[in-house]
Amino acid sequence: MDAKFISRGQLPEWLRSLAARFAVLAPARAGSSVIYRPVDPEAPPRQPELAVKPTESAKRALFPLSEALLTFVKNQPDGKPGLELRETPPPRPCLVFGLPSCDARGFLVFDPVYAGSGTAGKFQDNYYLRRREQAVLIVKTCPRPLSTCFCNWVGGGPASTEGADVLATELKDGLVLEALTGKGARVLDSALLRPAADEQLTAAAQSRAASEAAMPPPVDISGCARALRGKFDSAGFWQGHSAGCLSCGACTCLCPTCYCFDLSDEERGSRGVRLRSWDSCMLPLFTQETGGHNPRAAKAARLRNRISHKFSFYPDLHPSLPGQDGHIACCGCGRCIRSCPSAVDIRRIVTEALGTAAEGAE
């Protein structure tokens, strides 16, 4: 497929031109964090922040923090009771520039859930699916791993192209952009880009190889689904790992694969919206039942659910190849480790579950 080159100087202009067709998100500095910000085609061009891995994941592109699913109008003009429901029209197609490969792989975890496959329900969430179908994801090769990165334990890598439409690799003076899909090729069709020269393609391939070589070798976590199932009733194990947890929800909020949500209404007068908003299984109210009972009242039970969902329940529901563990619902981005105020480390929990499981009846 097409391979193009864009100079660093032209990059902001290209993003602005894309913003005429797409709702473009690109990494930008916000204090000490890097977050995905909309590119405003009217504002002066700005360089996206590419030197630092974004603090948050890119999931908001396809799964907004809060979105109106429906609008409602309750009373008829004559004051009689009425109810008119309207579905929110589809938003503009979205383009994310410069997301790390783990973020693109994160959407692979959303896909089957929102398409209703792998569960008894088979319900489709077209709000997500429509966005997903139209979205263009321009993944950027990760130059060097952070100490918290472990994408290669879970099938990813710094230059993984899974789930992406374009792979961007930084060179000294600009970026090589390689189309991976038809959608990707179409956005590369711009006068601001020129075909990548052979030396540029070689340099990009070398840079990717260097990134991959910089990754420490992966830890083998095959069998994690079973090991965590075996640990489910080990209260001490979960109490130990959750002892410092503050139930702040930072981990689930920043995670590219956490997809849980809440539904709520907002009303003014007799009209309003039904909102879908991010929610977190690490918060005690998540499973609080009205009668007062809460199956996950203890933070140990909540941490157990978060880790087991990603490395055990989800893989069991979404098998990959026969004989292999299912699809792990974690892309190894390390954000939950990096941003946890009390150093809860998902890698340690999984490897310890495996370690002790190996000593058992295996």
Next chain:
Amino acid sequence: MPNNPYLPQVATVLEVIAETPDIKSFRLRLDDEAAHAALRFEPGQAGQLSLFGAGEATFAISSPPSRKEYLQFSVLRAGEVTTALHGLMPGDKVGVRAPLGNHFPYDDMKGKDIILVGGGIGMAPLRPLLLFMLDNRDDYGKISLLYGARSPGDLAYMGEIREWMARGDLSVTLTIDREVPEWPHEVGLVPQALDKLSPSPANAVAITCGPPGMIKYVLQTLKKLKFADGQIYTTLEKRMKCGVGICGRCNIGDKYVCIDGPVFTQAQLTGMLNEL
């Protein structure tokens, strides 16, 4: 259900029945006549009822599929949404997403003796099953209902229950928690009343719905009476939002109560992770 699983169908409240001081039944009809006619559901299935502005909550469908004129939900006033629902009047509009979830496998229960054990609002999912079985009376063996509540006034569906008690082909036992003057029925908690009744497990199934505390002790009593796990059915209540297996809220391990349940056999529950 329409193409958008989050989009409720607009329905009108036909009738509001005050069952007890804190339980009201709402009979609804979908405004879209074709959709109402096409409505298919089974005993044990649930629905999401919306009072827009207040929100949405999950309830068992408490009417049987054979009563086609309406869809009924019986609502215990418990919190924000349920309190708002209790203000509904005939003619008011609500949103309905139904049916959701699995149902009681009444075909597997054919030819067997049926023991229904309900507590409080737990009668809501049992009512359509019982009415279905009464409509198909010859398919089932002995049918017994044990129903308990705090006090006589807290027993829902009493008008109907009196009719059932007058029938010869169904045995009904009522119990209340504490003695009151002139109460002709049992006194004591549901599990104790069950122990006293001591139904035989031979060719029988027991179906129990009610508050978690009651279910726990009913299960113990059934075990004591030598009911096998496969002979016991119950419904689970988890906090739900989407009802369609997406929002991630109602799981027990890799099972989602909203789509894999709410009906489970005790044998299934024993095989599931222990997080009730």
